[in-house]
Amino acid sequence: MSQVFTNISLSALLYLLIASSYSLIYYPTKFFHIAHAAVVTSAAYLVYLFSIQLSIPFPLAIVDGIATAALIGMFCELLVYRPMRKRNRPPLAYMIASIGLYVLLQNTISLYFGDDTKVINTAEISVGHQIFGAYITTIQIITICVSLVLFVGVNLFLHFTATGKSIRAVSSNPELCNIYGISSNKVILIAFTLGSALAAIAGILSAMDTNMTPTFGFNLLLYGVVAMIIGGVGSTRGLLAGSLLVATAQHLAAFYLDTKWMDAVTYVILILFLIWKPLGFSGKRLKKVEV
Amino acid sequence: MKRLVFFLISIVLFLQTSCTNNDRGDAKVGILFPMTGDAGEYGNKGRKAIELALEQVNNTGGVNGKAVEIVFEDSKADPSAGVTAIQKMISIDNVSAVVGDIVSSVSIPAAAVAEKNKVVMIAPTSSAPALTQAGKFIYRVWPSDLLEGSAAGKFAKGKGFKKAVIFHLNNDYGNQIADIFKKNFESETQKVIGNEAYSAKSGSYRGMLTKANALHPDFIYIAGYYEDTAQILKEAKELGVNSQFMGATAIEDNKFLELAGKSAEGIVYPLASGFDVNSSDPNTKQFVNAFEKKFGYEPGWVESHCYDAFMLIANAMKITGKTDGESIRQYLDSMGIYNGVTGQIKFDANGDVTKPVIFKTVKGGKFVVLQ
Numbered sequence: 001m002s003q004v005f006t007n008i009s010l011s012a013l014l015y016l017l018i019a020s021s022y023s024l025i026y027y028p029t030k031f032f033h034i035a036h037a038a039v040v041t042s043a044a045y046l047v048y049l050f051s052i053q054l055s056i057p058f059p060l061a062i063v064d065g066i067a068t069a070a071l072i073g074m075f076c077e078l079l080v081y082r083p084m085r086k087r088n089r090p091p092l093a094y095m096i097a098s099i100g101l102y103v104l105l106q107n108t109i110s111l112y113f114g115d116d117t118k119v120i121n122t123a124e125i126s127v128g129h130q131i132f133g134a135y136i137t138t139i140q141i142i143t144i145c146v147s148l149v150l151f152v153g154v155n156l157f158l159h160f161t162a163t164g165k166s167i168r169a170v171s172s173n174p175e176l177c178n179i180y181g182i183s184s185n186k187v188i189l190i191a192f193t194l195g196s197a198l199a200a201i202a203g204i205l206s207a208m209d210t211n212m213t214p215t216f217g218f219n220l221l222l223y224g225v226v227a228m229i230i231g232g233v234g235s236t237r238g239l240l241a242g243s244l245l246v247a248t249a250q251h252l253a254a255f256y257l258d259t260k261w262m263d264a265v266t267y268v269i270l271i272l273f274l275i276w277k278p279l280g281f282s283g284k285r286l287k288k289v290e291v
Numbered sequence: 292m293k294r295l296v297f298f299l300i301s302i303v304l305f306l307q308t309s310c311t312n313n314d315r316g317d318a319k320v321g322i323l324f325p326m327t328g329d330a331g332e333y334g335n336k337g338r339k340a341i342e343l344a345l346e347q348v349n350n351t352g353g354v355n356g357k358a359v360e361i362v363f364e365d366s367k368a369d370p371s372a373g374v375t376a377i378q379k380m381i382s383i384d385n386v387s388a389v390v391g392d393i394v395s396s397v398s399i400p401a402a403a404v405a406e407k408n409k410v411v412m413i414a415p416t417s418s419a420p421a422l423t424q425a426g427k428f429i430y431r432v433w434p435s436d437l438l439e440g441s442a443a444g445k446f447a448k449g450k451g452f453k454k455a456v457i458f459h460l461n462n463d464y465g466n467q468i469a470d471i472f473k474k475n476f477e478s479e480t481q482k483v484i485g486n487e488a489y490s491a492k493s494g495s496y497r498g499m500l501t502k503a504n505a506l507h508p509d510f511i512y513i514a515g516y517y518e519d520t521a522q523i524l525k526e527a528k529e530l531g532v533n534s535q536f537m538g539a540t541a542i543e544d545n546k547f548l549e550l551a552g553k554s555a556e557g558i559v560y561p562l563a564s565g566f567d568v569n570s571s572d573p574n575t576k577q578f579v580n581a582f583e584k585k586f587g588y589e590p591g592w593v594e595s596h597c598y599d600a601f602m603l604i605a606n607a608m609k610i611t612g613k614t615d616g617e618s619i620r621q622y623l624d625s626m627g628i629y630n631g632v633t634g635q636i637k638f639d640a641n642g643d644v645t646k647p648v649i650f651k652t653v654k655g656g657k658f659v660v661l662q
Binding site for chain 1: 549
């Protein structure tokens with residue numbers, strides 16, 4: 001069972017990182033930025049491009065990959081969402097635009113790199129470290145640590161820095177923020193940049209562990225979004241609980257039922273939550289500032 | 292005026308269908324290949340092989356002293372076009388037998404037409420398991436995908452493995468191959484203790500491997516494609532799984548070695564013997580030389596299997612001297628082993644070819660024959 005526990009921790013923390021990155025963008029914008037999945041994927045492919053095709057040293061390639069992926073997120077906001085906001089498009093239009101963006105970005109990756117599995121972790125495959133009877137590889141330990149640190153970091157950032165507080169302020173009421181002199185456009189752009197950078201890190205870590213195809217980011221994002229929804233939007237503890245619940249359900253389903261039920265179980269939980277607890281674990285609505 | 296001409300042509304064509312002669316005295320063989328469309332390239336390769344085979348048959352006396360005729364139809368690799376084409380060949384051209392199709396998606400519906408009309412059909416390169424149950428008149432010279440499943444089961448049984456786990460793709464191919472493995476492996480002391488279906492795009496198989504490893508199997512059979520097999524092997528190594536692994540024929544791909552790296556070492560997989568252009572068999576040598584002389588390039592797996600399929604029919608008609616479906620079927624069922632250019636051919640009760648299977652493994656980063 002210790003191996004199952006390790007597997008759950010690893011998946012949960014990866015979902016947590018994705019959910020954090022996604023909620024950072026979702027809080028202030030309130031729409032499903034599907035193209036986030038393409039940011040996850042493109043970060044990993046950019047590292048492949050930089051380190052394997054252009055022979056840039058690996059650590060530098062990772063930094064470049066994260067920076068470029070963050071830029072892609074920024075461009076999504078600057079070139080697509082911001083002009084739409086200016087013209088007051090209905091909420092559904094954003095989601096459709098973001099699906100379009102996702103398809104565009106994903107196909108670009110497919111065309112350039114091909115649809116077959118690519119490897120960025122060129123280290124020789126070897127038996128993992130044994131801890132309490134469970135096997136875990138170095139990259140998996142790194143994933144767990146990095147996710148934890150970033151999760152704590154994001155929460156500290158949101159609660160104790162001026163920029164973080166303004167992201168929360170815009171989440172509550174963008175118009176009031178504008179009146180008080182906080183530019184909601186600027187804050188949203190910052191949220192996109194940071195969220196995309198976090199997503200990039202998650203994508204690179206995942207690809208280093210289990211390799212990649214041009215669509216791998218989408219599955220990852222789906223689990224992250226489900227975790228965010230069942231955790232309750234806007235709640236830190238909720239994100240943690242949501243990610244843990246999704247990962248636990250998946251791995252216990254694989255262990256006691258059959259591997260093919262892993263995805264089904266995830267969505268059953270999502271549906272149950274949507275019916276009985278639509279606001280998630282935290283059970284609270286986002287606080288609105290009353291004027 | 293145009294309409295009238297069109298109408299008259301239709302009438303003539305219609306009348307023609309009703310007054311063709313129904314005796315199958317002439318040895319006519321229908322060829323159903325995709326000549327255009329996605330698989331057109333295969334059809335054109337196959338056509339060359341058929342032309343060579345026809346020339347050789349007719350140069351050696353044909354059937355009952357008369358030259359064998361062939362009728363080509365284009366299936367476009369499209370099931371509905373294929374069905375129309377085989378219906379036309381059987382009811383208008385009165386062919387004695389059909390060689391086709393190259394692609395399984397056409398062979399399966401076309402087989403139903405051939406079976407209904409009691410016309411023998413030999414599919415040269417279709418591997419879909421569904422063709423096995425297509426009927427008494429349906430044969431193929433390319434083994435069914437399931438052959439490797441049963442070979443794998445027998446191998447594990449023969450080597451004395453006690454507890455096997457199956458990982459298979461959650462589709463028709465994977466489910467059937469897992470069943471057939473189980474059937475061929477299990478006995479009093481040898482059991483399949485775990486059977487996991489997975490999707491090819493899962494990304495990570497750690498959950499599945501953790502579950503399997505807790506059962507302590509000594510043998511794990513992966514019925515999948517090369518990319519997912521490579522990923523499973525990589526994660527198995529990381530998780531410290533040390534069972535004997537067996538894969539599917541599909542893993543024989545250099546990309547597999549690249550993805551799985553060191554974790555591929557020692558995996559065993561079955562390979563049904565087929566066409567070998569460098570074979571020392573005199574039959575094969577003669578075919579390769581004649582083909583190269585006529586068309587200027589070395590024949591491959593399509594050409595060789597089409598050649599064998601046609602030659603089997605020609606042979607049946609030559610030896611029995613009869614050209615009706617029933618006689619050809621009886622001959623094919625009872626002929627024993629035929630030495631084709633693609634190796635030894637023998638049909639089982641379902642009309643599937645049974646071919647010797649060899650086992651290969653990965654050693655030092657290369658695919659080698661298992662000693």
